[in-house]
Amino acid sequence: MIKQVKGKWHVYSESGKHIGGPYDSRASAEKRLRQIEWFKKKGHISEE
Known part of the structure; x- marks a missing residue:
């Protein structure tokens, strides 16, 4: 979820x-949210 707080x-x-911010633009916040979702779905990276 993305919210605007004090501009x-x-x-x-x-x-x-x-879990993130502040960002200057909504696009930047959306980009970070997509990154978080990607890592959530991918899971932990294991070292081999």
Whole structure:
């Protein structure tokens, strides 16, 4: 979830926890949210 607070954009988890920001543009916040979602789906990187 992305919210605007005091003119800056912040990324929040579904439970409402602040997980990123502030970002100057909504596009930057959306990019970070996509990165977070990608890592969530990919899982942990194992070292071999």
